[in-house]
Amino acid sequence: MEKSKQGHVYILESDNCDCIKIGGTDFPPAKRLREINETEPYKTLGPWRIVDFREVSDWRKVEHNLHYQFRDVQNHEIKNQKELFHLNKKVAVDALCAINPDEVLYRPKIDRLFQEERFLKYITELFKATGILNCIDMQGIWTFALFPSTNGGRFFTLNIGSHEVAFSTVSKKDRKQENYIVVDKMIFDPDFTELQNWILSHNGGIQEATYSTAKERAAAIHFECEFSETIDIFKIQGFRRAVIAYWYDTLIDKTNENKFSTYERYHNYNAVARILEYSREKDT
Structure with missing residues (x-):
């Protein structure tokens, strides 16, 4: 059975981490945020808060494209994660705002x-x-x-x-x-x-x-x-x-x-x- 594509792509920040987190989820962002703040390796780097988000028709596609766009600044030092980036949050927000409008719901x-x-x-x-x-x-x-x-x-x-x-x-x-x-x-x-x-x-x-x-x-x-x-x-x-x-x-x-x-x-x-x-x- 094909997984649901509709969902949310989000950007998070934390005062205890010099990276931002770019991720996606089937669930409401607030629900996913709670999970992140309770799960390693992100828990130790938190608490995280939402910077920006979009509800899209295919969150896996949008998330993949954003990760690919910023692959050169991806954090490889912290284990068991692939969503942290050495990136100014404004640059990430601008990229999220620039996604194909046809991907955005409603x-x-x-x-x-x-x-x-x-x-x-x-x-x-x-x-x-x-x-x-x-x-x-x-x-x-x-x-x-x-x-x-x-x-x-x-x-x-x-x-x-x-x-x-x-x-x-x-x-x-x-x-x-x-x-x-x-x-x-x-x-x-x-x-x-x-x-x-x-x-x-x-x-x-x-x-x-x-x-x-x-x-x-x-x-x-x-x-x-x-x-x-x-x-x-x-x-x-x-x-x-x-x-x-x-x-x-x-x-x-x-x-x-x-x-x-x-x-x-x-x-x-x-x-x-x-x-x-x-x-x-x-x-x-």
Whole structure:
């Protein structure tokens, strides 16, 4: 029986190794990362963390091509491994970005993301403000579905475990775009008056998130406006503090449970990779 070809190619780095690791896997990168950090010879050189990744139609082919491209700098000193390279991580990332686009899965949705410039800016700022871009190693525990098939239409849905923490709907003639974000209950405090007023001024509201998968500290905010205006919420004092307090705490709990989200199969790894790349470009 032919082995599955679809999977992930990844680049890892460690503060305890002067090489990067270029590998591939049938599994989600976060799951493979755990195995690497628990297995020799890589365990001694770790802990490793994810630098970049792609979900591709044939990971063995892409991995082989990358290994062949950098064969002259392959590490032969460390035994029982063939995936360490004396290579600057930016060079490796550039090579990963340059792989044949036809190898990359789910391109139509990613192309649409980059055509919807206002949405791209919003989701990038949301990822930054919530700290999700700093939690690349936790993908699969948190999931990002791009243009999911939902009644009414959505631009995206973001979950932590089975817990929906953010989404934005597609506006229609009879309905404005609605944006939803779960934050910490501290948002009810007087210190967050400016943020509260902004939400209310955009036909929105704030309430306790009482559904079963929410933590006790959950509050849900919703507001109506297009992405060009929605992005203003990230500039208001207190938003970042309220959202990180809840999201990070929830992420840590789910990580400790060592469980992937039930929505992991819908997670768009390549969309996250492109958002990460876009964020890097904007920061340079």
